[in-house]
Amino acid sequence: MTSSDVRGVAPAMSVPVTCLVTVLFALSSWGSFTNTRFSYLGPILVVGVLIVGTGISARLLRVHGSVVVLLQLLLGTIATSLLVVHHPFPVAGAGRARLVAVMTEAYAAFNPFDLPMSGPDVAPYLIPGGVAAVLLADILAITLRRPPMMGLVVLGVFTLPFSIIGAGGWGGVSWVVFVFTATSFLVMLRLDRAQQLGRWGRRLDEDLPPAPAAGPAVIGVSAVVIALLTPAWMPAPNVTLPGLGPGDGNGPLRVINPTVGLYDDLRRQSDQVMVSVTPVDGDTKTPPSYLRVGVLTKFTGTEWTSGNRDVPADHTGIATFDPPMSDETLLGEATTYRLKASDNFQSTWLPIFTHPLEVTARGPWRYDEDTLDFMSTEGRDETVAGQEWEMTAAPVEPSQERLLAAGDPGVSAPPGMTNLPLLPDKIEEIALARTAGEDSPFAKAVALQNWFRHSGEFTYSLERDVGTDGAALLDFLTDNKVGYCQQYATAMAVLARELDIPARVAFGFLGGDQDEDGVWQFRGRDLHAWPELWFEGIGWIRFEPTPAAADTREPDYTTGALGNARNEPEAPLPSAGTSVAPVPNRPQREAPDTAEVADTGDEGSSTGPLWIGLGIVVLAGAIVLAGPTVIRRRRRAARLRGDAEDGWTELGATAIDLGLPWSGNRSPREEALGLAPHLQDREPMVALQRIVTAVERNRYAERRVAAAVGDDVRLVAATLRKHADRRARRRAALWPASVFRRRVAAPATEGPVTRSERELISS
Structure with a gap:
C-alpha cells in the first residue's frame, strides 16, 4: 500500500x-x-x-x-x-x-x-x-x-x-x-x-474566496x-376524488384488523384511566363490567383477527338496536351510561357494553350489525381519545334451563363462526375428551370453562407468552399450561369451534373502580379478553375461562348445579394411541403431517416461515445479480440501433466489460490504438477504422454525418470477446463493469502496437 x-x-x-x-x-x-x-x-x-x-x-x-x-x-x-x-x-x-x-x-x-x-x-x-x-x-x-x-x-x-x-x-x-x-x-x-x-485536484483560482461552510x-x-x-402544522385535507365509479360515495367501509396494538397494555398493567363510565340515573345494582371494545371473529391459524368488515355508511354512531333475543324476559334492567375516554386511550374502536339498546356517539363511527362493535371510519386520524358518548344497555340473564334446552346450532347460526384452519388433530381430541358425557352445547361450554378455571391444571401469569398459533395452542393445552387472558380466551374459542359451537373472542375492560363521585374508572390494568359463544334462541353470551387468580368472575348462568360438575373426576386426556369418535356431521379436516410432533410440542413446528424467508433472500439475490446483466443488454440493443456515437459508446462498454484499455477521455484514434492489439484479424481492424472515421466525421466535420455503424460494432465486439480469456468473458456476461463505470483513467495499453496496426489506424 x-x-x-x-x-x-x-x-x-x-x-x-x-x-x-x-x-x-x-x-x-x-x-x-x-x-x-x-x-x-x-x-x-x-x-x-x-x-x-x-x-x-x-x-x-x-x-x-x-x-x-x-x-x-x-x-x-x-x-x-x-x-x-x-x-x-x-x-x-x-x-x-x-x-x-x-x-x-x-x-x-x-x-x-x-x-x-x-x-x-x-x-x-x-x-x-x-x-x-x-x-x-x-x-x-x-x-x-x-x-x-x-x-x-x-x-x-x-x-x-x-x-x-x-x-x-x-x-x-x-x-x-x-x-x-x-x-x-x-x-x-x-x-x-x-x-x-x-x-478534482488543487484549485487553480486560489484568489477566489472559499464557499461558506455554514x-x-x-x-x-x-x-x-x-x-x-x-406534518403537525398542516391540516389533513378532505379530498374527494372525481366520481368515476358506479357508487354514490356512501358504500360500505372495509376495515381489516384494526385491533393491532391494543393488546400491548394487557401486559403493561398501566394504572392510567382509559375510560370513565357514569350511570345517568345514579348508581346501579350491579357494578358495570366487561366493557367491550371489539370482537375478533376469524382465526387464521396464527392469530385471531377481526376479519374483513363490510360496514354500510348508514350504520352510524347514533343508532337504536332491537333486543338481542326475542324473549325480553331474558334481559336484565336497562341502564343508561355516559362514557368518556381519556387522552391516553388511543383506540379506533368505541367501547360499549355487550348488548346495547341505544348508542349516541357523534363523529366518524360506524357499527357492524353482526358484532355490534363500533369502529372509526378515519382510522388512526380519529380515535376515541377525549371523546364522550352515551349508551343504554341491558345485561343478558338467561336461566340454565333455557341454555341447556338450546339445541345444536342450525341454519340461524352466524355464518363462519365455527370455521377453523388446519390444526393438529389432538386439539379436537382434547375438546371431545373434556366434554365427554355432556349432551348439550351449553353443558359442553361450561365443562370447558370449568376445566380452565377450576381443574387446578392451569396457572394465570403475565410473564409467559405462549402465542396463539396451532403449535403454541397445543403446547398450552397439554404441557405449559401458563398464560394470561388472551391465551385462555382464544383456547376456549378454538375448542368450542372444534365442537361446532359458534365462538368468537371479545376484548375490552374487565371491571373498574368507583370514585367518590360515583364514576366507574376503567384502567389499563383492567384490559381483558374473553370468549363469547352463540346458542340457539339466545344469541351471544360471554364465558370466563381465565382462572380466578386474575380477579375474573364467571357468569351466574354457568354456576350452581351445573357448575358443581367441576368437582367430579375428569375424563383423562387421550393418549397418542387412543382415539375419540369425531363429532357427528362435522366435516373432517385433513390431518396435519405432524402427528408425532403434536405429542411433543415444538417438534411439530412448521418450517414454512423458514422457506418463505429463504425464498425472499434468494429472490433478492437473483434480482441483484441479474440487474446489471439486464441493464447491459438493454443498453447494448439501444446503442446498436443508434448513430456513430452510440456505437462508439457500445464499443467502449464492451472493452470495459472485458477489462481492456478504455479511458473515455482520449480521442477516438488513441482509444483505437489501445484496442488494436486485441483484434489480431484484419477484417475487424478495418471495421474499427470505419467506426473511428464515422465518429470523427460526426464530431469534427462541418456538417455532422449520421452513419450507422451497428454491424461494424458487432464485428469488433465479437472479435474482442473471442480473443479474451474465459474468465473475462464470464465476468462480462454475469457482472458487466460498464454498468457501474464512470469516466476514470483506463489501465495502460497491454503489449506493443505493431507498425502495420499503427498505419492501419492512422491511414
Whole structure:
C-alpha cells in the first residue's frame, strides 16, 4: 500500500461508516417489536462493522466491486448465522435443525396483538433483516456510488413498523429517531460530495474566496426541521376524488384488523384511566363490567383477527338496536351510561357494553350489525381519545334451563363462526375428551370453562407468552399450561369451534373502580379478553375461562348445579394411541403431517416461515445479480440501433466489460490504438477504422454525418470477446463493469502496437 493509499484511509472510511450509522439509527425504529432493542441492534452492529470493514479494506486494495459485494455477503451471512443459530453453515444436519427450531419459535412468538414483546423472541427475524439493510445500503452508497439511493433503504426500514403495527401507538417512528437518521443521512451526502470534489485536484483560482461552510449545514438543519414540523402544522385535507365509479360515495367501509396494538397494555398493567363510565340515573345494582371494545371473529391459524368488515355508511354512531333475543324476559334492567375516554386511550374502536339498546356517539363511527362493535371510519386520524358518548344497555340473564334446552346450532347460526384452519388433530381430541358425557352445547361450554378455571391444571401469569398459533395452542393445552387472558380466551374459542359451537373472542375492560363521585374508572390494568359463544334462541353470551387468580368472575348462568360438575373426576386426556369418535356431521379436516410432533410440542413446528424467508433472500439475490446483466443488454440493443456515437459508446462498454484499455477521455484514434492489439484479424481492424472515421466525421466535420455503424460494432465486439480469456468473458456476461463505470483513467495499453496496426489506424 502506497503512502497515498494510507492518506486515503480516513476519507475512504468516512462515508461507509456514516452509512452504517444512518442505517442503525433507522433500525432503532424496529424497537416497536420488542422492549429490548439491544437484542437485535447489538448483533446487527457487530455484523455491520464486519461488512463495512471488509468493504473498506477491499476497496483500498483495489478489489473489483463485484468481488467486494460477494465477500461482504459471504462474511455477513456466516456472522449472522453464528449469532442467530450458533452455526456458520446451517444448511444440513444439526445446523439446519437448529435453524428450523429458532426461526419457527420466533415466528410462533411473533404476535402483532402483543407488541412490544418483552424478550428477544423476534430477534432471529430482525437480525437478518437489519443485516440485509446494512449490506444493501453499503452496495448502493459505496459500491455503486449512489448515496442518495440509500434513502430508499431507510424508507423501507421505517415502513416495516408502520405496515405491521400501524402509524399510531407503538407503530410510529419516534421524532428523535427521525432526526438522528435524517441528520446522519445528510452528513453522509455531504462527505460523499466532498470526496468527489476532492478528486478534482488543487484549485487553480486560489484568489477566489472559499464557499461558506455554514451554508450546507443551514440547509440540512432547515430540511430536517421542516420535515419534522410541517406534518403537525398542516391540516389533513378532505379530498374527494372525481366520481368515476358506479357508487354514490356512501358504500360500505372495509376495515381489516384494526385491533393491532391494543393488546400491548394487557401486559403493561398501566394504572392510567382509559375510560370513565357514569350511570345517568345514579348508581346501579350491579357494578358495570366487561366493557367491550371489539370482537375478533376469524382465526387464521396464527392469530385471531377481526376479519374483513363490510360496514354500510348508514350504520352510524347514533343508532337504536332491537333486543338481542326475542324473549325480553331474558334481559336484565336497562341502564343508561355516559362514557368518556381519556387522552391516553388511543383506540379506533368505541367501547360499549355487550348488548346495547341505544348508542349516541357523534363523529366518524360506524357499527357492524353482526358484532355490534363500533369502529372509526378515519382510522388512526380519529380515535376515541377525549371523546364522550352515551349508551343504554341491558345485561343478558338467561336461566340454565333455557341454555341447556338450546339445541345444536342450525341454519340461524352466524355464518363462519365455527370455521377453523388446519390444526393438529389432538386439539379436537382434547375438546371431545373434556366434554365427554355432556349432551348439550351449553353443558359442553361450561365443562370447558370449568376445566380452565377450576381443574387446578392451569396457572394465570403475565410473564409467559405462549402465542396463539396451532403449535403454541397445543403446547398450552397439554404441557405449559401458563398464560394470561388472551391465551385462555382464544383456547376456549378454538375448542368450542372444534365442537361446532359458534365462538368468537371479545376484548375490552374487565371491571373498574368507583370514585367518590360515583364514576366507574376503567384502567389499563383492567384490559381483558374473553370468549363469547352463540346458542340457539339466545344469541351471544360471554364465558370466563381465565382462572380466578386474575380477579375474573364467571357468569351466574354457568354456576350452581351445573357448575358443581367441576368437582367430579375428569375424563383423562387421550393418549397418542387412543382415539375419540369425531363429532357427528362435522366435516373432517385433513390431518396435519405432524402427528408425532403434536405429542411433543415444538417438534411439530412448521418450517414454512423458514422457506418463505429463504425464498425472499434468494429472490433478492437473483434480482441483484441479474440487474446489471439486464441493464447491459438493454443498453447494448439501444446503442446498436443508434448513430456513430452510440456505437462508439457500445464499443467502449464492451472493452470495459472485458477489462481492456478504455479511458473515455482520449480521442477516438488513441482509444483505437489501445484496442488494436486485441483484434489480431484484419477484417475487424478495418471495421474499427470505419467506426473511428464515422465518429470523427460526426464530431469534427462541418456538417455532422449520421452513419450507422451497428454491424461494424458487432464485428469488433465479437472479435474482442473471442480473443479474451474465459474468465473475462464470464465476468462480462454475469457482472458487466460498464454498468457501474464512470469516466476514470483506463489501465495502460497491454503489449506493443505493431507498425502495420499503427498505419492501419492512422491511414
